[in-house]
Amino acid sequence: MKKLTALFTALFCALILSAQEAPEGLFLNSKAPEFKAKDQDGKEVRLKDLLKKGKVVLVFYRGEWCPYCNKFLQKLEDSLSLIKEKGATLVAVTPELPENIGKTVTKTKAEFPILHDEDLKIMKAYDVEFEVPENTLTRYRNSGIKIDENNGKNGNFLPVPAVYVINKESTVVYRFFNQDYKKRPNVKEILEFLQKTL
Template sequence: MKQIALLLSFFLVTSCVFAQATPEGMFLNSKAKDFKGTDQNGNSVRLKDLLKKGPVVLVFYRGNWSIHCTRYLKQLQDSLDAFTAKKTTVVAVSPELPENITKTVEKTGATFPVLYDEELKISKAYDVNYEVPQNTITQFKRTNINLDEINGKNGFNLPVTATYIIDKESTVIYRFFQNDYKKRPTITELVSKLK
């Protein structure tokens, strides 16, 4: 009986050690982590500086290869006046290399900062990063999506579909965190959360 209990304990501990942590994202009313990145124009962008002007809508997207992501970034661009009227800055973050961010900007017309998440620092700080499972990598490759080429050193990592609104005090006042990459918050919903 003791051996069975020991064996069960061993399997439980080892499965916990080797299981990948599931991202949970930032929660409402938590303090947003400051970050710095380079946008599509080569400018250094820091959250702390943006918050001096007003709230920030922070959007994590997977890449220019994702029609759902590019469609959503285009919607944000098309509605940018609604955000600027509320003194709000929209910022998008992706693990894709800068040359691929250029493709995203070309597809979406984005004039708001689109940041390269070098070494996944931002997505890890916001707990939205996950390592893509091998079966999904294989499916992607069948459709000519090679994440290791698209993301460079960021490899086979993607962010969960997540959008946050961060107020001037660095508090997360809105959270959209969705494992289904096809879902996004509506522009109306985001604008309604801005004071």
Template sequence: MRTLLSFLLVFLIAQGSYSQDKPTGLSAGDAAPLFTGKDQAGKTVSLKDQLTKGPVVLVFYRGYWCPYCNRYLKKLEDSLSLITGKGASLVTITPEKPENIARTIDKTKATYAVVHDEGLKIMKQYGVNYAVDEKTIEQYKQYKIDFNEVNGSNGTNLPVPAVYVISKKGKIIYRFFNSDYTKRPAVAEILAQL
């Protein structure tokens, strides 16, 4: 099943049907919009509070069903001590329902904050959200991935899996933004910004 799903994801990229709106995201030098959300333990996570401790690595991911997301989130977990060793914290944002965040945690063993983006507020503030087109929705349903079920009230919306490093002063000092969801920045590249 995993190989089949990976093949499907690569196929969708080749067909160009992974996004219709082509979001552009925020840029380095922009002020990072402040947000508050609930993490996997139901704890409130506030960007403002996190920034009082140091820089923040902010990662947007699509869901437990995405093998590329899971591999990347696991890499981040494996490198978490390197990130925190530089005085930074790691926060991830997802449109998936809290019960599906638990599935992500099971797959990745993430111990950092995984925040449910209720109402897509954070994704919209950072300009990473897009509505999945109908053709892609139907293709994913063939593999038992129903975005309405996975995301609940967030519906058929996903983020570009962007990564931002936000300075203690609240400015974006690094951005990785690529609509090809198979591409993610190396951890070493993130560490170099901290």
């Protein structure tokens, strides 16, 4: 009986630990961590500089190989002028190498900054990064997607697709965070939120 109790206790603790390791993202009214990184043109982008101009729409995406990411980034690009009209700056963050960001720009025609998250610093600060399980990596490799090669030293880590709106006081005022990589917020919803908070 003692062995059985010890086994259940160990399993319960393992479940709690694994649940604690799953990213949760930033919550509403959280303070958005400061960051700086280089965009697709090699220009350094800092959150504090962007916030001087107004709100920031911060998007985390997986890579140029992800059709769901490309579709969403394309929709954001199509609405870029509307986002700017509402006093916001759009910026995207990815673990992929700069040369692969170039492929994303080609596919989506993105004219907004896309930042290479070196050493996953931004993804960790915003609690969106996770290591892709080996069985999923195998499925990706079998279909020709090599996340580790796409990401370089960022390895097999990806962000949970997430979108935050950060106000001038560095507070998260809008959050979309969904573990299902096929789900993204409706761009119209983001625009309506920006309109309400003008």
